[in-house]
Amino acid sequence: MVNLVLIGAPGAGKGTQAERLVRDYGLLHISTGDLLRQAIAAGTPLGLKAKEAVGSGELVPDKVVIGLVEETLADKAEAQGFILDGFPRTLEQARALEGLLRKIAEPLHHVVVFDIPIGELAERIAKRVAQSSSSGVQVRSDDNTEALRRRIDDFTRATVVLLPFYEERQVYQGC
Structure with missing residues (x-):
């Protein structure tokens, strides 16, 4: 289990x-983006x-995201472990996750940070939009250049404090 x-x-x-x-190891995938949608x-x-935060262009408040993750982990099926995708994004969320994991007696084994150059991120988003459009899948409203820039800025500001937090706990893995 991991x-x-x-x-x-x-x-x-x-x-x-x-x-x-998920496919190879049967882990439970918890995507905060999917949970929010x-x-x-x-x-x-x-x-x-x-919805109120998203509609105003703001980040969803930590308490809302934490609540969704808490509900999901509390109700989680018997899995061989879990993957949190996009959570935590702030120090408050990281601390809340620590408390939640203690409460449900689950350890956190690894935190993997994907460090991808901004230019490549823009190319990947453009490719995702093209694939969605060509297959008839609705394009995500935040998959555009302006939103991507804002999302990357928000990500960078919020998550820079997470690296030392997880380095201290000896679970950080960069890639």
Whole structure:
């Protein structure tokens, strides 16, 4: 069993690698982006709070994201471990995750950080948009140049404090 956190900017490959790990090792994949989209679509109380933030162009508040992850981990199926994709993104979220894992008696084994050059991230997002468009899948509203720049800036500002946090805990893995 292994419990992982995948951290990386939009388009870094977290979802792609998570899918492979799920397929190869049967891990439970918890994507905060997917959780947020599902909660918004379902109109749950946390989803309504997330929708308000997304609609105003703001980051979803930590308490909302933490609540969604907590609900999911508390209800998790018997799996061979889990992958958190896109969570935590802030120090508050990292501390909340530590508390939650203590509460459910689960260790965090590794935090993998994807360090991809910005130019390559833009190419990957453009490719994702093209693939979605050509296959008839709805393009994500945040898959555009301006949103990508903002998301990368937000990611960089918020997550820079996570590296020393996880280095101290000896679970950080860069790639």
